[in-house]
Amino acid sequence: MNPRAPATTLQEEAPVPHGSLSLPARLFLLGFDTEKGKVSGAPDLALAVRAAALVELARRRIISDVDGVVTPVFDARTGDPVLDELMELAEESRPRSWRTWIGYRSGATLDTVRRQLASEGYLSAEHKRVFGLFPVTRYGLERAGYVEVLRAEVLGALEGAEPAGRVDEDDAVLAVLAATGKLRGLIPGKARRTHKDRLDDLAARAGGLSPELGQSLGDIRTALAAAVKAAEAARASAGGG
Template identity: 60%
Template sequence: MPYGSLALPARIFLLAWDTGKNRIAGAPDLHYAVRACALAELAQRGLLSDADGIVTPVFGARTGNPVLDGLLELVEESRPRKWRGWITHKSRHTLDAVRDQLAAEGYLRTERTRIFGIFPSRRYELERAGYVEVLHAEALAVLRGPVPVHEVPAGDAALVVCAATGKLRGVVPGKERRQHNERLAALTDRAGAAAPELPELMRTLRKALASAVASAEAARSGGGGG
């Protein structure tokens, strides 16, 4: 996927954008999927590891990407947590940082508005619809094939796994998740191709994301609001 310098959290944010409606749609738990992508990329870069289920950073390491580095700093400064804990803890901070980064780099346009004519707010509109449409098409190609899983870049594999597990319905509808469940399992391992310990870590991360999303869905259906 030729997406320049965009990291996985930014790419999954754009994947959730409905270009027809010009807004994010079908992704109520996008903040969890964005955080999972950030964790996956840091792990792929060797900056996060698993120590008996605990997310462990390389202290002092930085990537130069403000979103990834912001999460690294948060992990360093916080009490130890498991992967599910890091998917949910202050996950909207990462979502906001991604949105600000995309606006600064010209992928989104920001307009200042007022709610009810009183409360200041910001509205975001997509500036690069063609880019997002290509991103969608390439993500679906990773999910459906025909490219063999072992030829899929590890980052692309992680992106699609997080999009499916995070239930971004505009990208991977429920029917597609079920239909391609075996390929998603293989893509999960492919996301950890860089090091022997990474496939198990990616499987753990996928389970943690699925658990966080399931809990949010249960809260919404029970009137808890997620």
């Protein structure tokens, strides 16, 4: 669910309930430690945010898998800057698989999410120059209460007693992506292992609208897991491990 946010009208081809914030925006906020006011324990947050954007576009039925290639519906737009930027990139790019799309220019999606959240008051943005030369923007959390409610809803989907088939679809998606993307500040490794079967059930719930969507969500989840594993291996290699 999208806490404390009014419902909006969606396109007819995309009956996905959500409020004013998209899945990638909410996934990004789940990476925050509300006490510290900053992202914590989520080294691969950009990959998870990109996966969330792909899931939302798939649920809206404006991208799909055609013979292993992620294929956009040309000129389809959502009105959300994060999603529309990714749609434009997909239209302009050569054919790519879900696995490639998880990492390809994922930092651009993360940057757009940050700017969107800052413009809507969820984040603060402090602009500085490193050594007086290089511009950087530091983001801080402004709406900790919103994030605390969001985290509680997602953890409730993962740890609660309610059957997975009755869990809110957005909460199911966010729990699965947060676990797969290893947002350890929200879902530590022990919790991922303990709730492995529950995560599978939530993934089935999230993709239950159609077999095609279920397949796409499963492929995105697999692609995200592979991308995170590769990123972890790269960090270990760089650190001499």
